[in-house]
Amino acid sequence: MIQNLPVLIILLPLCAALLSLLLTRxxxxxxxxxxxxxxxxxxxxxxYQLHLVVTEGTIHYTVGNxxxxxxxxxxxxxxxALILVVIEIISFMTVLFAENFGVKRKxxxxxxxxxxxxxxxxxxxxxxxxxxxxxxxxxxxxxLSAYCLIALGGSRGVVAAYKYMLVGTVAATFYLLGVxxxxxxxxxxxxxxxxxxxxxxxxDDVMLVSxxxxxxxxGIKMALFPFHGWQPSAYAHAEPGTRPLIxxxxxxxxxxxxxxxxxxxxxxxFKYMKLLLVIIGIxxxxxxxxxxxxxxxxxxxxKILAYSSVAQIGYIxxxxxxxxxxxxxxxxxxxxxxxxxKGGLFFCTGAIRYKYGTSDINxxxxxxxxxxxTCGLLTVAALSMIGIPPTAGFFSKWYLASGAAENHxxxxxAVLVLSSLLNAVYFFRLIEKVxxxxxxxxxxxxxxxxxxxxxxIILPIVVCFVAILGIGIFNVKIIDILLMTLEGVGL
Amino acid sequence: MMDFMAVDxxxxxxxxxxxxxxxxxxxxxxxxxxxxxxGITLLAxxxxxxxxxxxxxxxxxxxxxxxxxxxxxxxxxxGVSFAFKVDSAGMVFACVASTLWLLTSIYSIGYMRxxxxxxxxxxxxxxxxxxxxxxxxCFAANLITFFIFYEVLTVSTYPLVVHYRDKxxxxxxxxxxxxxxxxxxxxxxxxxxxxxxxGTMEFTxxxxxxxxxxxxxxxLIVFFxxxxxxxxxxxxxxxxxxxxxxxxxxxxxxALLHAVAVVKAGxxxxxxxxxxxxxxxxxxxxxxADILAWMAVATIILSSFIAMRKSNLKARLAYSTVGxxxxxxxxxxxxxxxxxxxxxYHIVAxxxxxxxxxxAAGAIFVTTHKxxxxxxxxxxxxxxxxxxxxxxxxxxxxxxxxxxxxxxKANIIMGAIQMGKGxxxxxxxxxxxxxxxxxxxxxxxxxxxxxxxxxxxxxxDAAPAMLIPLIITAIISIVLGIAPNxxxxxxxxxxxxxxxxxxxxx
Numbered sequence: 003m004i005q006n007l008p009v010l011i012i013l014l015p016l017c018a019a020l021l022s023l024l025l026t027r028x029x030x031x032x033x034x035x036x037x038x039x040x041x042x043x044x045x046x047x048x049x050y051q052l053h054l055v056v057t058e059g060t061i062h063y064t065v066g067n068x069x070x071x072x073x074x075x076x077x078x079x080x081x082x083a084l085i086l087v088v089i090e091i092i093s094f095m096t097v098l099f100a101e102n103f104g105v106k107r108k109x110x111x112x113x114x115x116x117x118x119x120x121x122x123x124x125x126x127x128x129x130x131x132x133x134x135x136x137x138x139x140x141x142x143x144x145x146l147s148a149y150c151l152i153a154l155g156g157s158r159g160v161v162a163a164y165k166y167m168l169v170g171t172v173a174a175t176f177y178l179l180g181v182x183x184x185x186x187x188x189x190x191x192x193x194x195x196x197x198x199x200x201x202x203x204x205x206d207d208v209m210l211v212s213x214x215x216x217x218x219x220x221g222i223k224m225a226l227f228p229f230h231g232w233q234p235s236a237y238a239h240a241e242p243g244t245r246p247l248i249x250x251x252x253x254x255x256x257x258x259x260x261x262x263x264x265x266x267x268x269x270x271x272f273k274y275m276k277l278l279l280v281i282i283g284i285x286x287x288x289x290x291x292x293x294x295x296x297x298x299x300x301x302x303x304x305k306i307l308a309y310s311s312v313a314q315i316g317y318i319x320x321x322x323x324x325x326x327x328x329x330x331x332x333x334x335x336x337x338x339x340x341x342x343x344k345g346g347l348f349f350c351t352g353a354i355r356y357k358y359g360t361s362d363i364n365x366x367x368x369x370x371x372x373x374x375x376t377c378g379l380l381t382v383a384a385l386s387m388i389g390i391p392p393t394a395g396f397f398s399k400w401y402l403a404s405g406a407a408e409n410h411x412x413x414x415x416a417v418l419v420l421s422s423l424l425n426a427v428y429f430f431r432l433i434e435k436v437x438x439x440x441x442x443x444x445x446x447x448x449x450x451x452x453x454x455x456x457x458x459i460i461l462p463i464v465v466c467f468v469a470i471l472g473i474g475i476f477n478v479k480i481i482d483i484l485l486m487t488l489e490g491v492g493l
Numbered sequence: 494m495m496d497f498m499a500v501d502x503x504x505x506x507x508x509x510x511x512x513x514x515x516x517x518x519x520x521x522x523x524x525x526x527x528x529x530x531x532g533i534t535l536l537a538x539x540x541x542x543x544x545x546x547x548x549x550x551x552x553x554x555x556x557x558x559x560x561x562x563x564x565x566x567x568x569x570x571x572g573v574s575f576a577f578k579v580d581s582a583g584m585v586f587a588c589v590a591s592t593l594w595l596l597t598s599i600y601s602i603g604y605m606r607x608x609x610x611x612x613x614x615x616x617x618x619x620x621x622x623x624x625x626x627x628x629x630x631c632f633a634a635n636l637i638t639f640f641i642f643y644e645v646l647t648v649s650t651y652p653l654v655v656h657y658r659d660k661x662x663x664x665x666x667x668x669x670x671x672x673x674x675x676x677x678x679x680x681x682x683x684x685x686x687x688x689x690x691x692g693t694m695e696f697t698x699x700x701x702x703x704x705x706x707x708x709x710x711x712x713l714i715v716f717f718x719x720x721x722x723x724x725x726x727x728x729x730x731x732x733x734x735x736x737x738x739x740x741x742x743x744x745x746x747x748a749l750l751h752a753v754a755v756v757k758a759g760x761x762x763x764x765x766x767x768x769x770x771x772x773x774x775x776x777x778x779x780x781x782a783d784i785l786a787w788m789a790v791a792t793i794i795l796s797s798f799i800a801m802r803k804s805n806l807k808a809r810l811a812y813s814t815v816g817x818x819x820x821x822x823x824x825x826x827x828x829x830x831x832x833x834x835x836x837x838y839h840i841v842a843x844x845x846x847x848x849x850x851x852x853a854a855g856a857i858f859v860t861t862h863k864x865x866x867x868x869x870x871x872x873x874x875x876x877x878x879x880x881x882x883x884x885x886x887x888x889x890x891x892x893x894x895x896x897x898x899x900x901x902k903a904n905i906i907m908g909a910i911q912m913g914k915g916x917x918x919x920x921x922x923x924x925x926x927x928x929x930x931x932x933x934x935x936x937x938x939x940x941x942x943x944x945x946x947x948x949x950x951x952x953x954d955a956a957p958a959m960l961i962p963l964i965i966t967a968i969i970s971i972v973l974g975i976a977p978n979x980x981x982x983x984x985x986x987x988x989x990x991x992x993x994x995x996x997x998x999x
Contacts, residue, residue, distance in 0.1 A: 328571065388674075389681075390648055391641035400570055400637075403682065407689035415685060419678045426674050430667075438658045438666075478568040485571075 007051050008063040008076040011086065012126045014044040015093070019119025026112025033115050034101060041097050041122060045090040052083040056483055062132070070132075071192035077132035081334065081487040084480065085129050085258055088338045091469070092250050092345050093122045095462035099349060100243030102356055102459060114154060118244055120147040121252070128255045134181050134267075135191045137259060141177065141223070145170045148252060154241040162235040169232045173222035180215035183208060197267050206273045213278060216263055223256035226319055227289025230312045234296075237308035242352050245304075246462070249311060250345030254337045257318050261330070264322065265491045283323030287417040290316035294424035303351050303363050306428060307344060310387065313421060314340050320414060321402050327492035329405020331484040332398050338480070339394030339473050343383045346466030350380045353459050358444040363432060367439035372446070373454050377436050379467045384429035386470050389422045394473040401481070409493075501551075501562045504577035504632040507544045507587065508642075510537050511594075511625035515618045515649075522614030531602050534617050538595040541624070545584075545591040552584035552986055569637060573694055578634035580698075582769075582990035585837050586761050587631035588981050589844045593753045594624045596962040600852055601745040603958025607859045610743060615652055620749065622649035627754045630761060636684050636694040636770065643680075643722065643762060647673045650755055653746045654739050665738035672735040676725040683718035687770065696765055698993040700772015709779060712771075716781035719766045724785070726759025728815040729822055730792040737811040744855025747807060752848035756814060757840050760821040764836065768994045773828045786826035789819040790920045797927035804866050806854045809931060810847070813890065816924060817843045823917065824905040832908025834984075834991035839901035841983050842889070845970040846898055849886035850932075852963035853879050856955035866935055873939035876954045880939045882967035887932035889970045892925040896974040900984065 018033075018040035025033040055061060061078040064070060078086070097118060124144030131137050149170065153163035185191060187208045188199040200209060218229065225233035237249050268275065293313030300306045314336070321333020353376045354369065355361055370377035386393035399418055406414040453460060473480065514537030522530050551562055562579045569575035601620070605613050626649060629642030647670075655666035688694055690706040707715055721732075728736040736756070740747055749755070767776050767785075776782040793816050800812035821843070824836025856879050863869055873880040889896035902921060909917040954960055977984035 331571075385648065389678075390644050392645075396641075396644075397570060399681075400685070403685040404570075404689065407685050415682050419682050422678050423675055426670065430670055434655075434663060434666075437652075438655055438663055475569075476567075478571055481571050 006063075007047060007054070008061060008078050008130055009065060011044050011047050011051065011090075012123055012130060014040040014047075015119045015126065016123040019116045019123060022116035022119060023112045026115070030111065033112055037115050037119055038094075038097050040119070041090065041094045044126075045087075045094050048083070048086045048090045051078060052080075052087050055080050055083040056486070060487075071190045071195040074136045075132040075192055075194075076130045077193070078130060079487045080483045081258075082129050084483055085255075085334070085337070086126060088341050089122070089125050089129065089251050089255070091465065092247055092341055093125075095345075095349070095465055096244055096247040098458040099246065099352065099462050100241075102456060103241070103243035103352065110154075114151070114241070117147045117150050117154075118247070121151065121244070121247065125251055125255050128259055132193045133191050134184070134193060134196065138174070138177060138181065141256070141259075142174060144252065144255070145174060145223075148248060151244045151248065152236050152240040155239045158235070159239040159241065162232075162239045166232040166236045169222055169229075173219045176215045176222075177219035180212040180219060183212040183215070193262065193267055197269060200267065201269055201271065203271070203273075209268060209272060210274050213268070213274070216260070217278070217282075220256050220260035220263070221285070224253045224260065224315055224319070225312060226315055227285055227292050227312055230289070230293075233312060234305055234308040237311065238302065238304035242355060245352060246345040246348040249307065249348050250341040253311065253315055254318070254341060257315065257322075257337065260319075261322055261333075265325075265330070270325070270491075270493050279323045279325055282319050283411075283414065286316040286320035286323055287414070289313060290320070290417055290421040291424065294421060294428070298424070298428045301362060301364065303361050303366075303432070304348075306363070306432070307347050307351070310425070310428070311344055313425070314344065314387070316421070317398065317402060317418075320418075321405070324402065324405040324409055324411060324414060325493040326405040326408050327485055327488045328401050328408065330488045330492050331481045332401025332405060334484050334488075335394070335401060335473070335477060335480060336398035339386065339398055339470065342466045342469040342473065343386045343395065346379050346383045346463070346470065349459070349462045349466060350376050350383070353455050353463065356459065357446055357448050357455060359447055360444060363435050364439075365442045365444060366432075366435040368437065368441040369444070370437050371441075375454060375460065375463055375467075379463045380436060381433055382467055382470050384433055386474070387429055388426045392471065392474045394470050394477070397474055397477040502564065503544050503548055504562060504564055504579055504628075505566065507541060507548075507591075507628040507632065508577075508625055510540045510544065511621050511628060513537070515621035515625060518614060518621060519618040522618065527606075527613065530614065530617060531598075534598050534621060535595070537621060538591070538598050541628070542591045542595055545587045545628075546981070548579050549584060549588070549981060549986075551579050552581050553982060553989075563634060569641070573635060573637055573688075575638050575641075576634035577632040577638070578696070579632060580990070581986040581993065582764065582837055583631040583633075585983055585986045585990070586757065586840055587628060588983060589757070589841050590624060590627045590631065590753055593844060593848055593966070596966060597745055597748055597753065597848065600748070600855070600959050600962040603956045604743065604745050604855055604859055607956055607959070608743070610656075612656065612658070616656060616743070616746075619649050619652040620746075623653070623749065623754045627758060630758050633696075635696060636687065639696075639762070639765065640681065640684055643758065644677055646755065646758055647677055653749070654742050656742050656746060661741045665735070665741050668738050669735045672725050672732065673722075676722040676732070679718050680722035683715050686715055687719070696769040697772075698769060698990075699995070700768065700770055700775060702771050702775050704775060704778060707775070712775060712779035713781055716766075716771060716776065716779055719770065720763055720781065720785065723759045723762030723764075723766060724788070724822065727756055727763060727818045727822060728759070728792075729785075729788055729819055730795055730815070733792070733796070733815045736815060737808055740807050740811055744807070744851060744858060747811070748848050748851035748855070752814070752844050752851060756818055757844060760818055760836075760840060763822055764825050767825050768833065773995065776826075777828055782826040782828055786823055786917070789823040789826065790917065792816060792819040793823070793920055793924045794927070797924055797931060801927070801931040805864055806857070806866050806869070806935065807851070807864065809866065809935075810850050810854060813850075813928065813931065814847055816928075817847065817890065820902065820905060820921070820924075823921075824901075824908065827905065827908045827912055827914065827917065829908035829911050830988075830991040830995045831911060832905045833994060834987040835901045835904025835906075835908060837987035837990055838904065838977070838984055839898075841973065841987075842897040842901040842970070845966050845973065846886045846889040846896075849882050849963050849966040849970060850890070852959065852966065853883040853886070856959045856963065859959065860953065860955050866938065869935070870938050871941050875952060877952075878954050878960055878964060880936070882963050883939070884936040885967045886970060887928075887936055889974065890932060891928040894974075895971070897970040897977070899974055900977045
């Protein structure tokens with residue numbers, strides 16, 4: 003049982019997803035309970051797995067006992083284990099949250115649950131796998147279920163999903179091309195094996211070609227500027243219940259995969275690494291500024307948050323571009339923090355929409371009186387986006403800036419500062435709307451004497467609130483765990 | 494992690510007491526009676542005073558033996574701990590802030606109720622949070638701890654500035670944020686650079702940076718990146734314009750902003766950065782201190798002239814604050830033990846004097862609804878005690894002997910003489926005359942005999958909750974003027990801080 007931990011974590015949501023349609027036929031609610039329990043069990047296991055990895059070191063698991071490099075290997079190092087836990091937490095909360103939204107027709111309901119389960123499976127798989135082709139499979143599972151979930155968000159969702167699908171398919175193809183080129187040179191698909199062969203240094207040109215494909219592929223998938231075209235409308239119009247998962251986690255996992263390719267397969271000795279890092283750095287800086295400027299121009303809160311994600315993904319890739327262990331740790335801290343910040347903000351907008359049915363920030367006047375908890379999270383998440391201590395966003399920015407200072411890349415520090423200030427402009431505008439502007443006199447759709455919202459919406463909000471502050475204040479614990487893996491990997 | 498039983502946790506308590514009070518007020522505020530809510534504020538203020546005062550002996554013995562309290566709570570970023578330290582400089586500021594919080598709280602209750610203000614819960618919660626952040630700023634042992642509380646202070650002051658939630662409030666709130674956040678983020682970049690070159694962030698009397706770490710053009714750039722955050726909050730020209738705009742807030746907020754927490758935190762930030770990070774030697778060699786001193790001199794003179802032309806009483810006091818804070822900055826930048834002690838003591842002196850003036854202005858507003866000086870002819874007849882306190886504080890601001898303002902100014906002037914800076918001495922004396930020129934007319938108009946506004950004939954001073962605190966602060970500013978060491982040994986502490994910074998050099 004215990005030795006099968008890495009695969010169990012992926013299989014539980016997968017089984018729940020596959021059973022979902024069938025169970026919905028028996029009883030409308032059965033598939034809901036099964037999926038919730040499966041994700042919860044998977045969450046518990048992933049926490050235990052993190053404990054195991056921290057105390058005993060990296061877990062290598064060969065699926066079906068087919069030996070590497072021929073079989074599929076799952077590699078859980080401290081980095082993966084931590085990201086897995088974050089994915090599981092957001093997933094679990096999204097599963098609870100999503101039940102308050104969405105379609106009521108029986109068949110579609112079962113299908114929607116299946117899609118959420120598959121999305122979770124894909125994300126977990128992409129994080130755990132140690133095999134480049136297996137990564138592709140999980141990437142496609144993630145993408146296909148995401149296309150459908152975005153399309154479920156109404157007529158505009160369909161258009162957004164179609165756009166995403168066109169671009170996403172290009173990304174998947176480019177990934178496959180990149181991997182194919184590497185496979186033709188090395189004859190292996192196992193990441194560790196591939197690294198050994200590539201480090202001989204005779205494949206530099208092949209690696210350069212495949213690298214350009216892979217950079218674009220991951221760039222599209224993580225919505226890195228200028229490959230982000232699909233992202234704002236997809237984030238804004240996705241099915242409201244699953245938005246936190248799509249916005250909070252879905253673009254982070256390709257970033258992790260990108261990191262794996264650049265640092266763990268190519269390695270820092272790669273001849274064109276410096277060039278690659280400079281390109282990624284420039285794109286990140288441009289993205290951070292572009293995303294914030296466009297976020298300022300939006301009126302719909304979902305669009306604001308979507309463009310802000312373009313900027314925030316820039317922080318993560320900037321960490322990769324700086325490349326010192328501390329900066330990499332900062333990038334992953336930001337990845338985790340941002341999952342809760344952006345996820346949390348979408349929980350908030352979902353909650354506001356649930357209660358009042360609006361997403362226009364001009365209608366948000368003084369809703370803090372009716373929704374103190376939601377507005378509390380909104381404020382903390384916004385402050386974290388700006389990077390005000392003691393929230394998570396401040397500390398990730400600290401590590402990124404420290405790393406840049408170590409490398410004497412002063413321009414990156416300047417961009418970080420500028421980006422924080424741009425964030426402050428639109429997030430304080432949001433705070434102004436929520437706390438200061440005159441009430442728009444919205445009608446409540448949901449009323450209760452005790453709680454401001456149903457329990458399944460309150461719980462994610464509280465968890466995100468605690469997580470943003472917790473990740474901030476106790477960041478050193480997380481950084482220590484991350485450095486266990488990153489120490490040898492960075493520049 | 495540390496053993497929490499074995500060490501002295503008092504600095505942490507000072508921060509936590511007020512923070513818990515802020516949380517309690519925010520959560521319970523709307524559900525309990527206003528008296529209970531204000532009870533929490535007062536209880537926290539009293540507890541905070543007890544904690545802070547009990548630390549005075551520790552700070553006084555700082556140099557005698559290794560008695561200083563240092564508290565590493567936990568590792569806040571890799572390699573640096575979230576640490577508190579009780580030292581003489583921080584102690585001076587902490588005493589002022591905690592004492593004045595109690596007095597301002599009593600005054601606030603009188604003011605807010607007398608004026609029937611909205612959103613009182615948010616007001617008292619944010620107020621307590623500000624004080625909590627100020628306590629953190631006083632006791633922070635390193636730059637990152639300091640910066641965390643500094644940003645918390647910035648954010649928690651924002652709700653106070655936009656208290657009325659009207660157009661003007663929003664506008665000044667934005668202005669306030671623009672100034673403080675931009676300078677704060679630039680300071681953040683400065684801290685990162687300092688940590689990268691020095692590998693430490695611990696405040697050390699006399700500084701820890703050397704010229705080898707930061708060669709010349711860099712030293713000056715980083716100096717202003719770091720000091721920028723301080724001088725924005727301290728309102729040094731040309732970065733002062735948020736301060737008069739923040740006047741739209743209720744008067745107790747202005748009192749807090751202008752006399753206790755925010756501007757003094759800015760001055761204290763400058764103090765820490767110049768003397769505890771850069772140190773006198775590097776600050777002098779990179780010319781940062783000189784440039785800053787001249788900025789302060791310009792501010793002192795210009796702000797006095799602007800103050801003279803303002804007929805709104807609060808606006809006049811705001812510009813007076815801008816000028817008086819630059820005394821502190823100037824005192825820091827002269828870089829002698831005397832002027833440093835004077836600068837630190839001016840934090841005390843100016844706090845008591847200016848809060849008296851602001852409280853008096855607020856009391857006048859609540860009692861008679863007058864804002865303009867020209868409307869106040871003969872007001873001394875209606876509110877004799879308020880105006881007497883106002884006059885006493887005005888004389889103190891001008892720096893008359895036997896008032897607290899004299900002690901600090903005399904020390905700064907002695908420092909300037911020691912360094913042979915004749916122009917600084919002349920400025921300080923000239924600004925005393927200017928202060929008389931802009932504050933005395935108010936006192937004279939108030940007690941004018943002939944043309945008395947008929948509505949002021951009848952006696953009717955401010956409500957006791959407002960009157961008592963402002964009389965107490967006026968009395969304290971006289972008592973401290975006659976005996977600078979009375980009660981809390983604040984002058985000794987300031988002198989100790991000055992000596993500890995400059996001993997390694999002499």
